[in-house]
Amino acid sequence: MLTLSLTKDWECSRATFCHAMKPESLLGVALELIQHLAKPGRLPADARVGRWFRERRFLGSKDRRFVSGAAYAWLRHFHRARPRWSSGLKRAPGLPEKLDPERNDPGTILADLATLSRDGLFPWSLNELIGAARGLANPPIPPAELTPDWAEGSWPEDAADRRAAEWSLPRWLADRLLAERGEAEAHAVAMAFLEPATVDIRVSLSRTTREAAREDLERAAGAPVELTPWSPAGLRLHTRANVQSVMARSRAALEVADEGSQIVVQAVLPKPGDVVIDACAGAGGKTLALAEAVLEGGRHGRVFACDTNPERMEELKRRSWGSGLERAIRVVPVAPEGPFPGVLEPADLVLVDAPCSGLGTLRRNPDLKRRHGPDDIRAFATTQQSILRRFAPLVKPGGRLAYATCSILAEENDDIARSFASEHGDFAEWRSPWARERLPEACWRGNWLILDPWRTRTDGFFLAVWERQTGSQSLHACP
DSSP states (O other): OOOOOOOOSSSOOOSSOOSOOOOOHHHHHHHHHHHHHHHOOOOOOHHHHHHHHHTTTTTTTHHHHHHHHHHHHHHHHHHHHHHHHHHHHHHOSSSOOOTTOOOHHHHHHHHHHHHHHHOOOSSSSSSHHHHHHHTTTSSSOOGGGGGTTTTTTOOOHHHHHHHHHHTTTOHHHHHHHHHHHHHOOOOOOOOHHHEEEEEEEEOTTTTSOOHHHHHHHHHHHSSOEEEOOTTTEOOOOOOOOOOOHHHHHHEEEEEEEEHHHHHHHHHHHHOOOOEEEHHHHHHHHHHHHHHHHHHHGGGEEEEEEEEHHHHHHHHHHHHHHTTSSTTTEEEEOOOOOOOOOOOOOOOEEEEEEEOOOGGTTTTTTTTHHHHHHHHHHHHHHHHHHHHHHHHHHHEEEEEEEEEEOOOOTTTTHHHHHHHHHHHHHEEOOOOOOHHHHHSSSGGGTTTTTEOOOOTTSOOEEEEEEEOOOOOOOOOOOOO
């Protein structure tokens, strides 16, 4: 029998209704936000939630915490709740038959929340939720049908469906994880993704010390700040305390970055004076860390930050401005296809931090379970392979090519690395000495580095690195 370690993913107290709004009003607002998030959207959940709250400034801080906690509980555990009560619907005539599991109307969402409340995965107990539901002007489920024995003992009858529900994953993803990692490891990884994510900070050690930054953050947060166990530049908070004031005045001395992301940069060993190409720079979190490394000791290294999105390039410029790191960074917009701009140089290190499903970040982005399916994974894999092939010729002989994703699936990780290696005999696998000395053997699959919240208490990352053999011809660009 599979077990689930129940976790609380909210900041308000379950013991009492400690809000300015009445419980029924809070529940109505939460149902409204969840129904909004249930609709397809271009933006990730955190951006949609932020925008939604900005349009409803009447909500106080405690009310916002409750409503956002309710919404993220639903996003995180939807694939557990919906199969449970819908299975019960087939076997228990007492449950309202008008509920349609294929819809996301207020009735089905309230049924989800009631199931989560029963399992201790919602800010309120089931009795508290029932009390609030009875106060609604137009309850989406008749109060008499929402009872304390709601969904009791209900699970899908099919073993694979039940496994997916217990892991709170869509069936396709649970099946994929099981096939790739085996029962014990897949279960452990799935449960770890249900734990709340920490807030990790990368400290620019060229501008301040980790201990000084830690003291500053502790004063601002009013909560303990830990040193990350693997990254020598990382700090960790276990609360979502507002530390924006410290971040705003840090001038890039402090950057929010999961420790897994920090490990990837450390592991590829950018050295002082290196020429580095960050092939998919995005908003530049890893770019800033690379720039600090190549400037260490007063050296004049360069980081070419490439991306196809001009908006992300502008964000990188904003983040680096005034930090001193901007003197090493060359922002290079690139077209999706065709020759590279002539400004690029053969590089000591090319990092392809490829666009991916992001399924390694499910602790903090649980909406990705609903946003992506198998077709999306295949599309990402095609793009990843293309980018890796395209940038490989920019590695100078003796230099390194690094491929990284924040995915946990072999189709985006192992399969891409294996395919690239079979086509490029002049690139030999390279195992990071930095990571080899610091990380446990469980993090390695041959020479590939595997991080996830079960192994390392980080987001999920994959890293493969190759060294280009001397004697290879280095190309400046390729079509």
